[in-house]
Amino acid sequence: MTGRRDFLIGSLAAAGIAGCTGLAGGKGGKGRVLFGACRSSVEDVTIMRDLGYDFWEWGAGPAFGPDKDEAWWRNQKEEIAKRPLPLRSSNGLLQWSHRITGPKADPGPALDYAEIALRRADEVGVKTVVFGSGGARNVPGDFTASKAEDRPDLEEGARQYAEFCRALVKRVEDLKTTQLVIEPLRPKESNIINYVFQGLAICREVNSPRLAQLADIFHMQMGGDDPEAIVKAGPLLKHVHVAEYGSRLFPGHDPALVERMRPFFDALRRVGYSGGISCECGWGDAKDFAKNAKTAIETMKGLI
Numbered sequence: 001m002t003g004r005r006d007f008l009i010g011s012l013a014a015a016g017i018a019g020c021t022g023l024a025g026g027k028g029g030k031g032r033v034l035f036g037a038c039r040s041s042v043e044d045v046t047i048m049r050d051l052g053y054d055f056w057e058w059g060a061g062p063a064f065g066p067d068k069d070e071a072w073w074r075n076q077k078e079e080i081a082k083r084p085l086p087l088r089s090s091n092g093l094l095q096w097s098h099r100i101t102g103p104k105a106d107p108g109p110a111l112d113y114a115e116i117a118l119r120r121a122d123e124v125g126v127k128t129v130v131f132g133s134g135g136a137r138n139v140p141g142d143f144t145a146s147k148a149e150d151r152p153d154l155e156e157g158a159r160q161y162a163e164f165c166r167a168l169v170k171r172v173e174d175l176k177t178t179q180l181v182i183e184p185l186r187p188k189e190s191n192i193i194n195y196v197f198q199g200l201a202i203c204r205e206v207n208s209p210r211l212a213q214l215a216d217i218f219h220m221q222m223g224g225d226d227p228e229a230i231v232k233a234g235p236l237l238k239h240v241h242v243a244e245y246g247s248r249l250f251p252g253h254d255p256a257l258v259e260r261m262r263p264f265f266d267a268l269r270r271v272g273y274s275g276g277i278s279c280e281c282g283w284g285d286a287k288d289f290a291k292n293a294k295t296a297i298e299t300m301k302g303l304i
Helices: 001-007 042-051 060-064 071-079 107-123 154-171 196-207 217-223 226-237 255-270 284-303
Strands: 036-038 054-061 086-090 128-131 179-182 211-215 235-243 274-279
Touching: 001 226, 036 086, 036 284, 042 054, 042 071, 042 284, 054 060, 054 071, 054 235, 054 274, 060 086, 060 107, 086 274, 107 128, 107 154, 128 211, 128 235, 154 179, 154 196, 179 196, 179 235, 196 211, 196 226, 211 217, 211 226, 226 255, 255 284, 274 284
Parallel strands: 036 054, 036 274, 054 086, 086 128, 128 179, 179 211, 211 235, 235 274
Antiparallel strands: none
């Protein structure tokens, strides 16, 4: 068990990670890079369409209402269909009230909630549902505690997170389209799964076609993750988030910071990445959305 825990939290950081079975794409994959943004109104998605975006992304709670009944969902599917672009990805899988790590972990309600979200996502053709959910996954405890038993057990937390992934994808192995993608979060936002290689280790452990990897270029920059992690992800990489270093605003907001993103986009190009790249970012004043969204897509296209 100790060796497995070490593997999960990253003692094999320098090792190359092989792809899991059943996942296509990446180097040698077919298709092209698709550009999207986390916006949901008809007006904003229409602006995105006119600017050349390919899809939009929305939070799992408001999009799929896992705590709402089937009558609500029938109406919601009609609302989603009104948007002039496909809903290709969704983020924020779990609620803050869910607890999947720590000594008081209660994964049952979270599994039920997440399964409904994934099944409803599959109904409307969503490709990826992002599993970040720092509030649900952070391991409770006090790092400054004088007693070891009062500090968070990060090895156990990583194991619990991996077991949650395993249980969830087993429940939804019959899905036709949707994959769960692990999102590493910078250390400031999560105390486990901070780097792409750690997510990849879990993907390799679980080894399911329903589980893949996300690279968030903002979190990678802020956490000091190596762009080469994208290369090692290869065909396991199924979705990308991007925001500007520091401010977390849209790509191109500060032209001086664009070059900081280039090594990450270079890595995507090297592996022949052909999935979605979504702006998960701030947009400034609402009245400037069209102008700023134009800057963002032009910046991303210039980098890839």
